Amino acid sequence: VTEEELRNMVLEATGKTERELPTFRILGLVKEGLEVLAKRVASQNGYQGLQGDFAATPVAGRLDLDTLAGLLFDPALVEVRVSASNQGITIIDNVQTLEYGGLATDQVFCAREGNELVFRQADGSMNAYAQPVKIKANQIPTLATLKAQYRGALASIIAELAVGTQPRPELTGVVA
Amino acid sequence: VNSQNAVERALRLITPTPTEIDKVHWRTTLNVLINDARLELADQIASSTNVELRNLLRKQFPDIACVAGFAPLTAALNASEPLLLKHLKTADIRLNGVTRKATLLPDESALDLERPPGFPFAALRGTSLHIKNGNAEYTGDVTIVGSCVPSLANIVGQLEEPYVVVLHSMAAAKMPSNTRTQAKELKTVAAESK
Numbered sequence: 001v002t003e004e005e006l007r008n009m010v011l012e013a014t015g016k017t018e019r020e021l022p023t024f025r026i027l028g029l030v031k032e033g034l035e036v037l038a039k040r041v042a043s044q045n046g047y048q049g050l051q052g053d054f055a056a057t058p059v060a061g062r063l064d065l066d067t068l069a070g071l072l073f074d075p076a077l078v079e080v081r082v083s084a085s086n087q088g089i090t091i092i093d094n095v096q097t098l099e100y101g102g103l104a105t106d107q108v109f110c111a112r113e114g115n116e117l118v119f120r121q122a123d124g125s126m127n128a129y130a131q132p133v134k135i136k137a138n139q140i141p142t143l144a145t146l147k148a149q150y151r152g153a154l155a156s157i158i159a160e161l162a163v164g165t166q167p168r169p170e171l172t173g174v175v176a
Numbered sequence: 177v178n179s180q181n182a183v184e185r186a187l188r189l190i191t192p193t194p195t196e197i198d199k200v201h202w203r204t205t206l207n208v209l210i211n212d213a214r215l216e217l218a219d220q221i222a223s224s225t226n227v228e229l230r231n232l233l234r235k236q237f238p239d240i241a242c243v244a245g246f247a248p249l250t251a252a253l254n255a256s257e258p259l260l261l262k263h264l265k266t267a268d269i270r271l272n273g274v275t276r277k278a279t280l281l282p283d284e285s286a287l288d289l290e291r292p293p294g295f296p297f298a299a300l301r302g303t304s305l306h307i308k309n310g311n312a313e314y315t316g317d318v319t320i321v322g323s324c325v326p327s328l329a330n331i332v333g334q335l336e337e338p339y340v341v342v343l344h345s346m347a348a349a350k351m352p353s354n355t356r357t358q359a360k361e362l363k364t365v366a367a368e369s370k
Contacts, residue, residue: 076199092202
């Protein structure tokens, strides 16, 4: 969607004129609007609509999730795979369990620790995994990459933000 | 079967269908129990009255050297598909150069009873077999055919589903269920109302 198209949609949604709601105000809310949209979609049944693949390579068994721009990491919604083989990597709910020796040795496991993803190699060793992985996860889109079916939703969210309606925390995940 | 396949199949048995976040917790629990479930399956199969089923999880272990009456079972117990010690009484224990199979005695002291040569007896002492042929301490190779704990990769097709069911039931016993939670709440309410 172009900025002009978005501006027109927001003005229509709010019922305001360009004087009442200037373009710079609308464009200033685009980033926040995209974030809110991404979080709303991620919290709903159709969360797959805004999922994308992130390619990354862990270093010494760790991957800094902050380096993946636009990633919304929710362990319940993401899929992590070994890039080369497409073999799934099972997400364990805590790092302590990842270190448990009784886990199977026929697959790679990972667990989230802070802003990092910690990997356990198939042979059970920690701090060693360094193969490229792909993470299918919800992402914050850009205006240029926003799918057509979400344009109206984005305009609506920006309108909501612009006219001062409180964002709904249960939908956005963000407490005002 | 591989571990991911087994876990995902076990997840399918959960009712009601768990939420996505609950699945993460279930997967963790199922993966933690993946080896315990192998042991449980082996125990259940070895306890079965169906000899054909039992034979699916029996194998011949590499020969064990018995010296001066003692054959350490350490290698068989630490193998990737270890000997199921609990069911040693159903194992065939054969001694090199002796025609008859060894009879496993439940009590090591019974080994000292007077016995004719050619009739081998054995008893467990810790993780070693104490073996006597007649009244002499046996020295030579020992061959054991007994129940084993299968590796995941070697769980044969017809045992895959029983394994998945065992895995699921072990995990279900550890995970909080709606039914159990409600029952607990009812008990709490009942206790508080007294």
